[in-house]
Amino acid sequence: MKQDFLNALERAQQEKNMSIDEMMILLSAQEGEETGALFSLANKIRHKYVGEEVHLRGLLEISNYCTRNCLYCGLRLDNQPLVRYRMTEEEIIDTAYRAEHHGFKTIVLQSGEDPYYSTDMLEKMIAKIKKETDLVVTLSLGEKDREDYKRFREAGANRYLLKHEIMNPLIFKKLKPDSLWRERIQCIAWLRELGYEVGSGCMVGLPGQSLSDLAQDILFMKRMNVDMVGIGPFIPHAQTPLKDEKMGDLTLTLKAVAVSRIVLKDINMPATTAIETIHPEGRKRALEAGANVLMPNISPVENRKHYEIYPNKAALDLEEAKKLINALGRKVGQGHGNRMKRN
Numbered sequence: 001m002k003q004d005f006l007n008a009l010e011r012a013q014q015e016k017n018m019s020i021d022e023m024m025i026l027l028s029a030q031e032g033e034e035t036g037a038l039f040s041l042a043n044k045i046r047h048k049y050v051g052e053e054v055h056l057r058g059l060l061e062i063s064n065y066c067t068r069n070c071l072y073c074g075l076r077l078d079n080q081p082l083v084r085y086r087m088t089e090e091e092i093i094d095t096a097y098r099a100e101h102h103g104f105k106t107i108v109l110q111s112g113e114d115p116y117y118s119t120d121m122l123e124k125m126i127a128k129i130k131k132e133t134d135l136v137v138t139l140s141l142g143e144k145d146r147e148d149y150k151r152f153r154e155a156g157a158n159r160y161l162l163k164h165e166i167m168n169p170l171i172f173k174k175l176k177p178d179s180l181w182r183e184r185i186q187c188i189a190w191l192r193e194l195g196y197e198v199g200s201g202c203m204v205g206l207p208g209q210s211l212s213d214l215a216q217d218i219l220f221m222k223r224m225n226v227d228m229v230g231i232g233p234f235i236p237h238a239q240t241p242l243k244d245e246k247m248g249d250l251t252l253t254l255k256a257v258a259v260s261r262i263v264l265k266d267i268n269m270p271a272t273t274a275i276e277t278i279h280p281e282g283r284k285r286a287l288e289a290g291a292n293v294l295m296p297n298i299s300p301v302e303n304r305k306h307y308e309i310y311p312n313k314a315a316l317d318l319e320e321a322k323k324l325i326n327a328l329g330r331k332v333g334q335g336h337g338n339r340m341k342r343n
């Protein structure tokens with residue numbers, strides 16, 4: 001192992017604040033002994049701060065309509081051939097009941113940015129789910145006005161996922177031509193102010209993204225004190241402008257997961273579907289490199305193939321998730337799986 005790697009790892013082990021340079025050194029760990037040592041440290045820190053429980057979140061993809069045109073995403077407005085669907089309020093509420101019946105403690109309502117669901121409608125749905133179940137409600141519906149976030153929060157929503165995607169403002173501008181970096185970061189700040197548990201995250205291997213960008217992504221999440229971090233590799237989709245770009249690398253993605261655990265410590269972090277999509281043991285490896293959450297898909301089966309953010313999206317059902325957790329000698333989370341803040 002190289003000396004500068006060993007020095008950075010030693011400081012990480014002593015739980016010192018990591019500088020950008022040190023994070024970059026860890027992110028450059030050579031595959032083999034160095035990555036082994038990095039993942040093992042992340043796993044130890046995961047154990048120390050969030051324990052052996054792996055929390056399950058039921059992911060319900062309520063609509064694949066989107067008004068935006070992110071260059072990387074298969075749900076983008078200009079992907080005309082994509083078959084679009086949208087669940088009704090009754091279907092959504094019904095699926096929430098069933099999720100609770102199957103033992104889920106959290107439901108995640110996710111969609112493209114779909115204005116069909118008005119603030120009134122969403123507010124009503126959230127209030128009903130909160131009134132009639134004991135579920136934690138996580139929303140992942142994109143950028144909204146502060147007032148909307150506030151109303152959802154008052155209706156009982158507990159958590160919100162809004163990945164910052166990439167901190168490098170030039171790449172952000174290019175890949176999200178109809179979003180403003182400043183506004184997206186503002187949304188994350190509002191969500192914090194409103195008392196949500198906030199999730200952010202980024203993609204690994206976006207065209208033009210450097211190791212320093214990736215370290216900045218992690219540092220940003222640390223600065224924002226986010227509660228949840230979702231990291232996945234970029235996967236090119238044939239019906240997007242990035243179709244000919246290279247896919248994000250598995251090892252680099254796992255390194256980003258590990259460094260996020262080392263830097264952010266007590267956060268909740270899923271082993272994402274995107275990691276599993278690029279490698280058949282991706283989720284398992286992520287769980288062994290710092291991750292502590294799985295998000296089984298609870299969307300109606302007929303919709304799943306149409307929620308094609310990227311191609312060949314890996315599936316995960318509840319039984320498979322439990323099997324994986326048991327095979328790793330970990331425990332299925334019994335409580336709500338809120339962030340366990342240590343300080």
Ligand code: 5AD
Nearest residue numbers: 072073163233234235236274309310
């Ligand atoms: N590859 C990997 N992840 C993607 N996402 C969107 N497009 C891709 C892709 N091609 C992720 C983004 C976004 C969420 C909808 O999915 O991080 O937040």
Ligand code: SF4
Nearest residue numbers: 066068070073076112
């Ligand atoms: Fe829409 Fe989100 Fe995909 Fe962008 S990443 S096109 S906002 S679903």
